[in-house]
Amino acid sequence: MARKVIITVAPTGSITTREDTPYLPITPQEVAEETLRSYNAGASVVHLHARDPKTGGPTGALEIFRAYLDEIRARCPIITQITTGGGATGLGLGFEERFRPVEELRPDSASLNAGSMNFGRKVFPNPPEVIEQYARRMAELGVMPEFEIYDLSMIQNVDVWVRRAGLVPPPYQNSFVLGVLGGIPPTFKNLLALVEALPQGDTWQVIGIGRHEFTLGAMGILLGGNIRVGFEDNIYLKKGVLARSNAELVEKAARIIRELGFEVANVEEARRILPLLSKKGE
Numbered sequence: 001m002a003r004k005v006i007i008t009v010a011p012t013g014s015i016t017t018r019e020d021t022p023y024l025p026i027t028p029q030e031v032a033e034e035t036l037r038s039y040n041a042g043a044s045v046v047h048l049h050a051r052d053p054k055t056g057g058p059t060g061a062l063e064i065f066r067a068y069l070d071e072i073r074a075r076c077p078i079i080t081q082i083t084t085g086g087g088a089t090g091l092g093l094g095f096e097e098r099f100r101p102v103e104e105l106r107p108d109s110a111s112l113n114a115g116s117m118n119f120g121r122k123v124f125p126n127p128p129e130v131i132e133q134y135a136r137r138m139a140e141l142g143v144m145p146e147f148e149i150y151d152l153s154m155i156q157n158v159d160v161w162v163r164r165a166g167l168v169p170p171p172y173q174n175s176f177v178l179g180v181l182g183g184i185p186p187t188f189k190n191l192l193a194l195v196e197a198l199p200q201g202d203t204w205q206v207i208g209i210g211r212h213e214f215t216l217g218a219m220g221i222l223l224g225g226n227i228r229v230g231f232e233d234n235i236y237l238k239k240g241v242l243a244r245s246n247a248e249l250v251e252k253a254a255r256i257i258r259e260l261g262f263e264v265a266n267v268e269e270a271r272r273i274l275p276l277l278s279k280k281g282e
């Protein structure tokens, strides 16, 4: 039987603006409608950042995250993931504030950034004590951490601070993020190096930034991984052509998966494949 490949959609992120693309969803209703369209196109996980409905800018506001989750859960059974990056660069939130939506809302999963780095010209702080604190608390809450791996060194960080310390029962879900300035450059060789460095049994997806979304994504699918698409990472369907919806990016990922001889995982299948902590406790 053909392997099932999971598509995650990241519909807004914290950096993309309406000037970049007029199709960016911002309000809870817009984000939920985009999520539903993406779910119908084959996405089984949604990765969320919150936006202020008035300004369109990123916010860490708990109530916005709550509204996003409520609106999405009312529409479809997609697996939910919220960021703990605090807008990665711009918001200057404290570590407690970055975690508060996870604490209060308990999504299926939350991102856990696996090291400090330069993110463009900003510093993105994720020191060992915060990685430990987030990992420990996510394990207690039954929220699956998705380790965001921006460089080879971060696989080692997860191994030393989380895996060997026994903070979360393995295996783990990982995202390889390629193409952020300050992280690992987006090349085929680098993706292969990341895949080869990962411990056996872990699941992973590729997040290729910009035009690398589908090239590195396709390579990831061939190597046994999953793929994330969406306006957080890329706004173009192809060179010079804006995607009019996140769902168009999901549809393209689904076409690539099928053309390569694999199948798109539905939510039920994705729940079986991913090391969700709610499942481990059963």
Ligand code: ZN
Pocket: 010, 013, 047, 048, 049, 083, 085, 111, 232
């Ligand atoms: Zn994100």
